[in-house]
Amino acid sequence: MSHTVIASGESRSFPEAHPLLAAGGESGDILVLIGAGAGAAFAALKDPAPYRAILIELGTECLGVHTGESRGDEGGTVLGFARFRLGNAAPSDLVEIVRQPRTPDAVVAAARALFEAHGLKTAVCGDFPGRIVDRLVRPYYNAALGRLDAKLATAADMDLTLKLGLGYPEGPIELLERTGLAAHCDVTQALYDALGDAAYAPARRAQVAKARAGEK
Amino acid sequence: MTEKHPVGVAGSGTMGTGIAIVAARGGFPTLVFDLDEGRVAAALAAMRAFFGKSVQRGKLTQDQVDEIMGRVTGTSRIEDLAVCGLVIEAIYEELEAKGKLFAALDAVCPAHTLFASNTSTLSITEIAARSGRDDRFVGMHFCLPAQLMKLVEMSPGLNTSQESFEAAWALCEAMGQRPVKTQDAPGFILNYFLVPFNNDAIRLVEEGVAAPEEIDKAIKGALGYAMGPMELLDLVGLDTQVLLCEALHGVTNAPRAACPPLLRRMVAARRLGRKTKRGFLNYETTAIFGA
Numbered sequence: 254m255s256h257t258v259i260a261s262g263e264s265r266s267f268p269e270a271h272p273l274l275a276a277g278g279e280s281g282d283i284l285v286l287i288g289a290g291a292g293a294a295f296a297a298l299k300d301p302a303p304y305r306a307i308l309i310e311l312g313t314e315c316l317g318v319h320t321g322e323s324r325g326d327e328g329g330t331v332l333g334f335a336r337f338r339l340g341n342a343a344p345s346d347l348v349e350i351v352r353q354p355r356t357p358d359a360v361v362a363a364a365r366a367l368f369e370a371h372g373l374k375t376a377v378c379g380d381f382p383g384r385i386v387d388r389l390v391r392p393y394y395n396a397a398l399g400r401l402d403a404k405l406a407t408a409a410d411m412d413l414t415l416k417l418g419l420g421y422p423e424g425p426i427e428l429l430e431r432t433g434l435a436a437h438c439d440v441t442q443a444l445y446d447a448l449g450d451a452a453y454a455p456a457r458r459a460q461v462a463k464a465r466a467g468e469k
Numbered sequence: 470m471t472e473k474h475p476v477g478v479a480g481s482g483t484m485g486t487g488i489a490i491v492a493a494r495g496g497f498p499t500l501v502f503d504l505d506e507g508r509v510a511a512a513l514a515a516m517r518a519f520f521g522k523s524v525q526r527g528k529l530t531q532d533q534v535d536e537i538m539g540r541v542t543g544t545s546r547i548e549d550l551a552v553c554g555l556v557i558e559a560i561y562e563e564l565e566a567k568g569k570l571f572a573a574l575d576a577v578c579p580a581h582t583l584f585a586s587n588t589s590t591l592s593i594t595e596i597a598a599r600s601g602r603d604d605r606f607v608g609m610h611f612c613l614p615a616q617l618m619k620l621v622e623m624s625p626g627l628n629t630s631q632e633s634f635e636a637a638w639a640l641c642e643a644m645g646q647r648p649v650k651t652q653d654a655p656g657f658i659l660n661y662f663l664v665p666f667n668n669d670a671i672r673l674v675e676e677g678v679a680a681p682e683e684i685d686k687a688i689k690g691a692l693g694y695a696m697g698p699m700e701l702l703d704l705v706g707l708d709t710q711v712l713l714c715e716a717l718h719g720v721t722n723a724p725r726a727a728c729p730p731l732l733r734r735m736v737a738a739r740r741l742g743r744k745t746k747r748g749f750l751n752y753e754t755t756a757i758f759g760a
Contacts, residue, residue, distance in 0.1 A: 347686075349687060377679065381678045386691045389670060389684075392665070393669075403652075405654055414620060415662065418622075419659065419663065420695045421692070452724070452725055
């Protein structure tokens with residue numbers, strides 16, 4: 254298995270050097286498109302046929318934006334992916350691989366093998382806004398910010414309770430402070446726009462942080 | 470050294486037994502109360518078994534265990550709790566049942582006895598209102614398994630006196646626990662966040678976003694959690710999650726607390742998690758028959 258990496262603009266998944274990037278060659282059978290312009294690079298690709306898999310780095314958009322969709326029968330050699338990353342913290346080791354309804358299992362397996370061979374962990378999901386992790390954690394973070402406003406407990410006690418009670422490595426308030434409340438606002442706003450679910454509407458404290466970030 | 474007044478634990482199920490271990494280990498004379506004598510005996514046996522393992526692991530000596538268990542008394546007579554400075558209730562989550570228990574305790578305990586409820590979902594103020602002493606009543610929610618988890622969510626009811634809350638807080642610390650103060654709000658902190666979070670995970674399965682094992686891999690890989698939500702649900706029991714949803718949604722009407730239809734279907738199909746060897750994940754052996 255060999256791969257080729259094409260970078261188009263800043264990559265949130267790979268902002269710095271990484272073994273996966275270093276190992277890329279010129280004529281690999283898996284094409285990895287990274288950066289904010291990955292979708293445009295895919296659109297400009299003249300001949301996708303030689304590749305057994307094409308992996309497009311996603312932002313908050315669905316893979317279908319790049320591949321097109323038809324009657325739930327979409328899916329081929331093109332997958333989406335993103336390393337989960339909170340704000341400006343370093344990307345985690347978790348790569349969410351996005352497949353479509355008719356994506357062959359062999360294509361997914363090839364993507365998994367590529368990422369895992371370079372020290373990353375993988376989880377496969379369908380083509381939905383927020384994928385897995387953002388879909389799950391953003392309402393939880395919003396709720397924590399809301400309960401802080403409601404004075405359920407102090408920020409320190411809320412964090413401590415979730416760490417001691419559930420074994421979480423970090424409480425939600427300290428985690429959001431470390432990684433950026435304004436970034437949380439951006440992600441939740443995008444999810445709220447896409448899903449229309451009030452659980453994703455940016456919490457007041459995130460909106461305040463976003464407004465203040467805009468003033469600087 | 471301040472005298473340690475006896476601690477009573479009303480209810481001898483898993484939580485009650487764990488709390489009794491904490492109290493006795495903390496140096497308090499401990500009374501384990503249950504109307505069913507068989508359940509009392511089982512609770513004491515479970516305590517001895519727990520401490521036996523502590524000896525095997527070198528955490529306690531047999532002499533220390535003998536001393537701890539020497540502080541423990543089992544009883545099915547509620548009158549015996551009259552000697553207690555604190556009674557912690559740990560029976561099933563039903564307001565009427567808890568109210569009846571506290572009314573009975575109020576009739577036998579002296580005025581200085583503090584009452585506490587280990588409820589995880591009911592209102593402390595509502596239970597306290599049935600106790601006859603709502604000024605001397607606090608929420609003390611121990612985490613499962615109580616004998617291993619330091620955290621206790623402590624909540625004052627609307628009429629709890631500051632003096633009573635501080636006294637209960639000090640007793641909690643004297644047992645070696647780490648109390649945190651929360652409002653008397655549905656689910657306090659842990660269940661307020663955990664029940665909807667787990668429901669959200671179930672909804673991802675329901676909507677075809679990802680398979681259960683992929684959800685667990687994602688959450689553990691991204692956030693460093695020791696367990697994914699599907700594993701945790703299977704461990705807690707899907708029937709328990711239904712009860713938690715009903716309790717939390719019943720008082721909050723929050724959409725995320727509502728029981729997902731898939732969860733109800735799984736309970737109907739007896740896919741309850743680890744205890745039935747099948748929940749969101751499969752715990753049956755994968756070995757081929759005859760291998």
